[in-house]
């Protein structure tokens with residue numbers, strides 16, 4: 518979230534609408550068409566149920582307003598456009614208020630298959646369907662609430678819990694691994710890799726272990742954490758996460774499963 522971007526944030530007009538060009542809508546259409554068969558095969562059923570509930574367009578980039586109209590009656594969440602990169606303090610505060618910050622630009626065709634920073638496809642296609650799920654939505658706002666209570670020096674500890682669940686979490690569905698995280702769902706290659714590849718390590722869900730696991734944002738993850746059931750996130754949300762962070766800090770970070778640590 519503290520990186521440079523060559524993309525320019527789009528500003529909503531007085532009605533809260535963002536203008537996209539025909540080519541930008543075409544990129545959405547092509548991304549959606551490419552990703553939907555994999556999502557149907559590799560994403561968890563609560564994600565697919567949420568995608569159905571939001572009935573977003575596969576032809577045009579949805580407006581945050583229209584997703585909010587469908588999401589708000591279900592779990593009280595809204596989606597608000599922001600610049601691609603915002604600070605942790607603002608990010609956590611927005612989550613605590615059940616407001617999901619959505620980067621408003623869409624990637625160029627040069628970045629079609631991989632983009633390191635979040636764009637509107639990642640935000641809307643990847644994140645919003647699971648915000649229809651009560652357990653997932655509650656967990657997300659709880660991360661935000663804890664984020665408003667930790668010291669800035671501790672943001673990097675808390676964000677690992679966000680990373681290994683909301684962005685890159687796996688779950689089980691009828692005895693098979695399935696993707697939960699939006700970073701997986703919106704990635705053409707990592708969605709398949711996370712579920713099918715023999716390369717990554719898939720660890721049982723454990724909050725303290727997650728808080729101690731470093732990560733990099735620019736590679737396919739070498740480690741995933743698997744939550745058995747999405748409803749288990751209710752119990753995770755109700756833990757004393759501040760105490761968990763203190764315990765993880767006293768134990769220290771695990772050795773990275775990669776060579777050069779860039780973040781985490």
Ligand SMILES: [Fe+2]
Nearest residue numbers: 635684699700
């Ligand atoms: Fe994200």
